[in-house]
Amino acid sequence: MARPPPSPRPPSGVGVAGAGSVPPFSRYLLLLLRGRAVAPGGRPPPVSAHAPLRPGRGFSGGDGGRRGDRGRLFVGGGGGSLRGPAAAADRTVGRRPRCGAGGRRGAVLGAASRDGGRASAALAKERLLEAKAAGPRLCVDLGMADCMTRKETSRLASQIRRLYGANRRAEKPFWLCLTEFVVGSLIYEECFRMNDGFSNYLMDTTEESYLDLFPLDAIVYLTPDSENVLEDIDPNKVYVLGGLVDESIHKKLTLQRAREQSLQTARLPIREYMVKTVNTKNYHSETLAINQVFDVLSTYYETRSWPAALKAGVSSGKGYALPDAVK
Structure with a gap:
């Protein structure tokens, strides 16, 4: 008896849409908002996506995003008013680490000042x-x-x-x-x-x-x-x-x-x-x-x-x- 042909595999990272299922793109977007999706090319999502978003100025309810004047949804650190550890992490993404004599000198002087105060x-x-x-x-x-x-x-x-x-x-x-x-x-x-x-x-x-x-x-x-x-x-x-x-x-x-x-x-x-x-x-x-x-x-x-x-x-x-x- 001949076997039925295998079902085509869904694209990697996207779920199968069926009866009562979430459409593939919507599921990907939902996972991205929850910090679980992998961006195209195998890169992890932005750092701010790993932390729960907090409603702030410009946020609509608790949906984790901000709707701009044109109704677009901004995700992660793309312009939302994040605060706390998530915001601090988001601000460091893509920033060059401090280096050179100036940065080291400032760190040394700060530590010396604290130690000097305690002494x-x-x-x-x-x-x-x-x-x-x-x-x-x-x-x-x-x-x-x-x-x-x-x-x-x-x-x-x-x-x-x-x-x-x-x-x-x-x-x-x-x-x-x-x-x-x-x-x-x-x-x-x-x-x-x-x-x-x-x-x-x-x-x-x-x-x-x-x-x-x-x-x-x-x-x-x-x-x-x-x-x-x-x-x-x-x-x-x-x-x-x-x-x-x-x-x-x-x-x-x-x-x-x-x-x-x-x-x-x-x-x-x-x-x-x-x-x-x-x-x-x-x-x-x-x-x-x-x-x-x-x-x-x-x-x-x-x-x-x-x-x-x-x-x-x-x-x-x-x-x-x-x-x-x-x-």
Whole structure:
């Protein structure tokens, strides 16, 4: 019995159309949209065809394509507004890889910058922990926070941020401590509101007073109204700054507080190393913000030079300058 002639084979990559089947070209287009078709010549489809298309501007519904003004359907990366990994992959198709000295130099500099940043942060942390173990201590007394307005409290929170930043950059930092830092108080809320990453600051914060933390004979309260001049920085001492921004200038408030607590007091040697300058308002003040006082202390601790330290912390607006600057 003679065999029936074999059926003709369909073209490669295209399905057979029969009753209820998808026409060959439509099936190929459908496979292409799903990322499963092989383009003519054996080449794989574009990279963007492997990722699901996302409707974006100009896309009609979720059909995976975009219809232009003339009703044509654009597939893959042919003008659609792809986003995310698919878009990034699509943008790299056909692009020359970066090469040459410029590309390599940029990559090396970028890696060095990242490594340098991590090394700098690690070094700063190491120095701060060394200061905690053996360095001088600096406390900011927040026990007078109730005397300030909200505006003054916000300014103090900003000064604390600047003080901490300067200490973190210092080659010989102090170990910082905020005392009477009461949870829920206005200064507490402002420090967290205004200072990003405040909870990660490498310093001590406590609701206790410095009187309960350190021996009285180790505490030196720094106040501009003191009769005693600070001559040197002793690593065994605890230096206290009054956490106070007083726009109404209540004079001798910190001095009075220190005397009531029977503490040693000292002032910066501004009068001893600087001279008054002539200004239109005849204004001269030795009252500095806590971050400015710290700039003086930190510079002196590193250089052992009061002129250099005072130059770093006392601005010209205070009405004082070094004698050489006046000449």
